[in-house]
Amino acid sequence: MIELIQEYGPAYLYSDGAGLSGLAMTLWLFIVTMVVGFLLSLPLALARVSRTLWLRWPVEVYTFVFRGTPLYIQLLICYTGLYGLEVVRDNAMLDQFFRNALNCTLLAFVLNTCAYTVEIFAGAIRNIPHGEIEAAQAYGLHGWRLNLFVILPAALRRSLPAYSNELILMLHATSLAFTATIADILKVARDANAATFLTFQAFGIAALLYMLLSFALVGGFRLAERRWMRFLVPARG
Amino acid sequence: MNNFFQSTGLHALSLQGFGPLLLQGTWMTVKLALLSLALSLALGLLGASAKLSRLRVLRVPATLYTTLIRSVPDLVLILLIFYTLQLWLNDLTELLGWDYFEIDPFTAGVITLGFIYGAYFTENFRGAILSVPAGQLEAATAYGLNRIQRFRLVLFPQLMRFALPGLGNNWLVLLKSTALVSIIGLADLVKAAQNAGKTTNNTLYFLIIAGLVYLLITTLSNRLFKHLERRYNTGIKELAR
Secondary structure (H helix, E strand, O other): OHHHHHHHHHHHHOEOOOOEOHHHHHHHHHHHHHHHHHHHHHHHHHHHOOOOHHHHHHHHHHHHHHHHOOHHHHHHHHHHHHHHOHHHHHOHHHHHHHHOHHHHHHHHHHHHHHHHHHHHHHHHHHOOOHHHHHHHHHOOOOHHHHHHHHHHHHHHHHOHHHHHHHHHHHHHHHHHHHHHOOOEHHHHHHHHHHHHOOHHHHHHHHHHHHHHHHHHHHHHHHHHHHHHOHHHOOOOO | OHHHHHHOOOHHHOOOOOHHHHHHHHHHHHHHHHHHHHHHHHHHHHHHHHHOOOOHHHHHHHHHHHHHHHHOOHHHHHHHHHHHHHHHHHHHHHHHOOOOOOOOHHHHHHHHHHHHHHHHHHHHHHHHHHHOOHHHHHHHHHOOOOHHHHHHHHHHHHHHHHHHHHHHHHHHHHHHHHHHHHHHOOOOHHHHHHHHHHHHOOHHHHHHHHHHHHHHHHHHHHHHHHHHHHHHOOOOOOOOO
16 A cells, blocks of 8 residues: 555656646646636526527537537547547648547537536526516616626526536546546556556545545535525524 | 448448447446446435434444545446455455355446445435425324335325436436446447447447437436426426416
8 A cells, every 4th residue: 555655646646757647637627627618608508598599599409418428428429539530630720639638538528517517507597586687677787798797697606506516526527537548536546556456545545536626626615605605595683 | 221321322321230239238228227226226215214314323324425425436436346346255255255256247337336326316315305394204103104104105205206306317327327337348338339430430420329329318218207207296286487
């Protein structure tokens, strides 16, 4: 056990000598996916609840497809499937993008988490009390101002609990990255297992690291909820 | 069928003889998902009653189970349990003086997935049991029903109403998780699609077919759960929209 930690400790945490690995790689995957997925999901959520059919419908199909299929298949399509197409290989830009395993992985993760997040935010937007929106309109807010200053902040606060769940699931989903040869925590654990045969310890360390990350995330969101959802807590005494 | 595709010049769109393989893979996925579901539902009900029990010896391990399992990615647990299950089993058989036996990947897959999702179903059922008004159970006790009758006639029909939305979600997550077992070497739908894709050099096409099969299963499950929800909600006024 001690030799395992001595030999693979740095690889589990930040570097395997060839570059970023382990915890640092998992965090990098998580943060990029979270930020890009979040930014993409805001306009898509507004489109999802739009009254215009040609805005709403494509988003509906997108979330239906990406929430109805396993992430593993989406990752395989991005990583091995698309690169098999000649169109992709002949286009210099696409070729360069899909040749990089990290790009493919991030693409699959972003598309996947974005689909779930869109539904969460869209649900929250639908549940905003009408009075809040009417009051904003009475104050003269319309169009993008209404969306940006009233609807999105109100919806985002209310979707914090569901969104935190989705982020934890996404953190867990990043462990799939090793199938695309990305050196995340699980890849290091597999390498350590293959080299030392200390199966339980090798995967146990990985499990422990993921556990710590999950608990940190849960704690962070608890603080966020206390701050941004205070107005929803019934007043006491 | 193949002739039709050849004559129309759409040869690349036929299954090229891989139909039976894909069908086998689908059957494996469905079997795995359903058996794991059965195991995790059983574990979920047991876990929920343990978590709500008045006895500390039951409450503490159940809480530990749900907290630990739910904080670790399912893929990590699948690899951890799959690879160590056999090792532990070897130790156990040696200790008891039994014959060595090898656990096959399918059984290991069912046990692993069932054990993991049992933790999610535990939380699901716990919430549902707590949502049933306490007066209902008190009334059942007052009518002289014993524990089993109380569960079967009063608690279960009512907790299902609260549990169903979560059950549906968890079932879909479980179903999609079965795609991960191809990583530990089980010949499920994903594996079949990958094999067909490698042989024909048309990976994308077969992966999309596999995706469509999952989409079909998830859509059908959604229908079924809508139906069940309506059934367990009979007699309850729907909120006006």
